[in-house]
Amino acid sequence: MADPKGFLTTRERELPPRRPVAIRLMDWKEVYEQGDTATVRKQAGRCMDCGIPFCHQGCPLGNLIPEWNDLMWRGEGRQAIERLHATNNFPEFTGRLCPAPCESSCVLGINQPAVTIKQVEVSIIDQAFANDWVEPHPPERLTGKTVAVVGSGPAGLAAAQQLTRAGHTVAVFERDDRIGGLLRYGIPDFKMEKKHLESRLRQMQAEGTRFRANVNIGVDISWPDLRARYDAVVVATGALVPRDLPIPGRDLAGVHFAMEYLVQQNRVGAGDTVHDQITAEGKHVVVLGGGDTGADCIGTAHRQQALSVTNLAIGIQPPTERTEQHPWPMVPNLFEVSSAHEEGGERIFLASTIEFLANEMGEVRAIRVAETEYIDGRRVPRAGTEREIPADLVLLALGFTGTEGQSLGDQLRLPFERGNVERDDDYQTSEAGIFVAGDAGRGQSLIVWAIAEGRAAAASVDRYLEGETELPSPVRPTDRAIGI
Numbered sequence: 001m002a003d004p005k006g007f008l009t010t011r012e013r014e015l016p017p018r019r020p021v022a023i024r025l026m027d028w029k030e031v032y033e034q035g036d037t038a039t040v041r042k043q044a045g046r047c048m049d050c051g052i053p054f055c056h057q058g059c060p061l062g063n064l065i066p067e068w069n070d071l072m073w074r075g076e077g078r079q080a081i082e083r084l085h086a087t088n089n090f091p092e093f094t095g096r097l098c099p100a101p102c103e104s105s106c107v108l109g110i111n112q113p114a115v116t117i118k119q120v121e122v123s124i125i126d127q128a129f130a131n132d133w134v135e136p137h138p139p140e141r142l143t144g145k146t147v148a149v150v151g152s153g154p155a156g157l158a159a160a161q162q163l164t165r166a167g168h169t170v171a172v173f174e175r176d177d178r179i180g181g182l183l184r185y186g187i188p189d190f191k192m193e194k195k196h197l198e199s200r201l202r203q204m205q206a207e208g209t210r211f212r213a214n215v216n217i218g219v220d221i222s223w224p225d226l227r228a229r230y231d232a233v234v235v236a237t238g239a240l241v242p243r244d245l246p247i248p249g250r251d252l253a254g255v256h257f258a259m260e261y262l263v264q265q266n267r268v269g270a271g272d273t274v275h276d277q278i279t280a281e282g283k284h285v286v287v288l289g290g291g292d293t294g295a296d297c298i299g300t301a302h303r304q305q306a307l308s309v310t311n312l313a314i315g316i317q318p319p320t321e322r323t324e325q326h327p328w329p330m331v332p333n334l335f336e337v338s339s340a341h342e343e344g345g346e347r348i349f350l351a352s353t354i355e356f357l358a359n360e361m362g363e364v365r366a367i368r369v370a371e372t373e374y375i376d377g378r379r380v381p382r383a384g385t386e387r388e389i390p391a392d393l394v395l396l397a398l399g400f401t402g403t404e405g406q407s408l409g410d411q412l413r414l415p416f417e418r419g420n421v422e423r424d425d426d427y428q429t430s431e432a433g434i435f436v437a438g439d440a441g442r443g444q445s446l447i448v449w450a451i452a453e454g455r456a457a458a459a460s461v462d463r464y465l466e467g468e469t470e471l472p473s474p475v476r477p478t479d480r481a482i483g484i
């Protein structure tokens with residue numbers, strides 16, 4: 001157990017400071033400063049090593065949290081990273097980006113602030129990279145079997161790493177010009193700098209995983225051809241079809257899907273030139289939608305020096321404390337103030353957008369909104385409450401409806417369910433040898449789930465190819481951590 005009295009002597013939860021807003025808005029670097037080791041160790045020492053560690057259940061990967069808290073508290077960083085890597089291929093992603101459902105189910109959280117699990121996690125992996133403890137683990141023998149992984153987001157990468165280490169020859173196909181999926185072109189640098197992705201890709205390449213960027217499966221190579229060339233295929237194509245808002249004025253210049261905007265900024269951050277970049281500079285920006293994607297748009301717009309940023313959510317403002325509907329150890333739906341919200345802008349809840357209004361040049365100049373009212377469970381604009389909000393740039397961050405599956409459906413006749421590819425409890429589709437992992441199967445979700453599914457799908461692929469497997473299988477497609 002970590003410090004037996006730690007939770008009594010250190011009652012406060014302490015995280016590294018966020019850089020001052022005025023400074024961090026001048027660059028694209030990560031918001032958090034590096035945590036100092038003494039504080040992280042003290043925080044890890046608050047872990048009580050509970051008889052039933054509910055945090056295991058809260059983490060979709062089943063991370064062995066009390067074990068690495070203990071090792072970190074003892075200063076045994078090298079062993080800590082081994083325990084962490086035993087269940088999580090990419091703690092540098094989750095340690096920065098995970099909403100940490102584990103912390104919602106931390107037993108200490110019943111009557112004290114929860115252990116800073118996510119911060120301990122990222123400190124372990126950052127220390128490991130800094131000390132060159134993250135080494136390649138190439139397989140001892142090759143099986144002679146080949147696997148194609150389509151899509152290079154966290155699900156595809158996790159599946160590829162597991163299968164490469166199991167001795168299969170794995171190629172990851174990605175239609176974008178760079179590897180990484182949403183880690184590369186969705187999530188802005190101020191949440192995770194791309195150097196962390198590059199470090200992990202170097203390890204994977206050294207282990208033998210092959211990366212093929214700029215290959216659109218279904219177009220450059222047909223799905224049946226790919227299947228014929230490889231012994232198994234993992235579909236990890238994400239859920240990137242954006243939800244639209246088909247109201248009057250939707251076609252006006254200046255109304256864009258969030259991902260059109262975020263991808264361009266990520267490209268610029270990578271050193272590319274983007275002609276006619278959609279930028280918030282000098283504009284009144286309205287972001288529709290209150291999730292992660294919306295927050296990323298807000299942070300990006302502020303760094304591009306928007307005149308104003310307004311964030312509209314159609315629903316009610318969530319509570320700041322747990323309610324009876326979400327008792328411990330469930331993940332509560334709480335009002336979240338992310339680093340992007342802290343940087344400015346106005347958040348308006350119960351706002352129904354009715355229309356985008358044009359100027360004489362056919363560009364958006366404002367949006368018309370009304371208060372949301374609930375009638376028979378439906379959300380409708382309340383008559384008589386309409387007003388205009390100035391807007392030169394509108395970003396739609398309303399979620400995603402499923403995977404871009406037309407070529408999969410047309411060429412392989414795979415059945416879909418609510419926009420996602422159907423699979424059984426072994427992640428296998430109706431077509432033998434074709435598996436699905438991550439958002440392509442479960443719908444837009446979280447990085448931690450994508451990694452968990454990538455690992456589990458890899459175990460199923462290995463069993464399909466070899467008849468048995470030693471790869472761990474953290475989750476079934478139907479599994480859900482408490483409350484997520």
Ligand SMILES: Cc1cc2nc3c(=O)[nH]c(=O)nc-3n(C[C@H](O)[C@H](O)[C@H](O)COP(=O)(O)OP(=O)(O)OC[C@H]3O[C@@H](n4cnc5c(N)ncnc54)[C@H](O)[C@@H]3O)c2cc1C
Nearest residue numbers: 151153154155175181182217237238438439445446447450
């Ligand atoms: C803006 C934004 C911010 C987010 N922030 C967070 C966050 O902070 N924390 C968190 O936990 N989650 C976050 N999420 C959700 C998270 O990023 C996703 O759940 C996760 O990336 C899903 O991983 P994946 O591997 O299934 O798919 P993706 O990461 O979407 O990767 C799929 C890849 O497949 C490629 N592809 C698709 N079709 C083909 C084809 N036919 N041929 C070749 N390649 C193809 C795509 O180009 C893409 O690169 C965010 C999502 C968005 C959109």
Ligand code: SF4
Nearest residue numbers: 059094098100102118
């Ligand atoms: S991956 Fe997420 S849920 Fe799991 S231990 Fe890390 S922060 Fe917690």
